Amino acid sequence: MQRIVYPGSFDPPTYGHLNIIQRASRLFDMLEIVIADNKRKKYFFTADERFEMITEMVAGLHNVQVNLWNGLIVDFVSNVGARVILRGVRALSDFEYEFELSLINKGLNPQIETIFMPTDKKYFVLRSSAIKELAMFNGDVSSMVPPVVVRALKAKLNGS
Numbered sequence: 001m002q003r004i005v006y007p008g009s010f011d012p013p014t015y016g017h018l019n020i021i022q023r024a025s026r027l028f029d030m031l032e033i034v035i036a037d038n039k040r041k042k043y044f045f046t047a048d049e050r051f052e053m054i055t056e057m058v059a060g061l062h063n064v065q066v067n068l069w070n071g072l073i074v075d076f077v078s079n080v081g082a083r084v085i086l087r088g089v090r091a092l093s094d095f096e097y098e099f100e101l102s103l104i105n106k107g108l109n110p111q112i113e114t115i116f117m118p119t120d121k122k123y124f125v126l127r128s129s130a131i132k133e134l135a136m137f138n139g140d141v142s143s144m145v146p147p148v149v150v151r152a153l154k155a156k157l158n159g160s
């Protein structure tokens with residue numbers, strides 16, 4: 001069984017992430033989403049909130065699983081018996097960062113490969129950080145994130 005692992009912060013998850021998940025889930029038998037919960041990193045949404053949002057977003061995809069992880073991604077990958085990490089790339093600036101990250105992971109575990117999937121052109125400018133800023137200024141983000149995330153952003157920004 002070909003299993004692929006898609007790690008990220010997903011803070012919050014966007015239609016860009018979902019597009020990568022949908023496309024990759026058609027190519028592999030099983031896709032494991034791994035939500036990073038790095039204790040030293042400051043997130044806007046808690047790990048549980050990010051978990052709930054993504055779980056709702058992928059509810060119709062039967063070969064997709066959602067996980068939380070606070071360790072090295074290569075350790076998660078080998079724990080589940082996978083050998084491939086998936087990362088999405090938008091612009092050239094993404095590529096530089098992703099390329100370095102892939103070399104680091106390769107150094108940590110040479111058995112594990114990283115593959116890159118280019119964004120769909122519709123989602124080229126979607127970035128979680130920009131979406132949070134837009135939402136803070138009451139901008140309409142409904143074309144960028146699913147309704148569950150729109151609701152969560154509103155609730156968070158209203159302090160509820």
Ligand code: ADP
Binds near residue numbers: 010015017089125
């Ligand atoms: P991280 O903090 O690990 O970069 P992100 O949630 O920002 O986590 O991104 C997770 C992965 O999804 C990264 O590989 C990122 O490049 C990719 N990604 C984010 N937004 C998009 C998008 N709009 N289109 C394609 N890939 C994306």
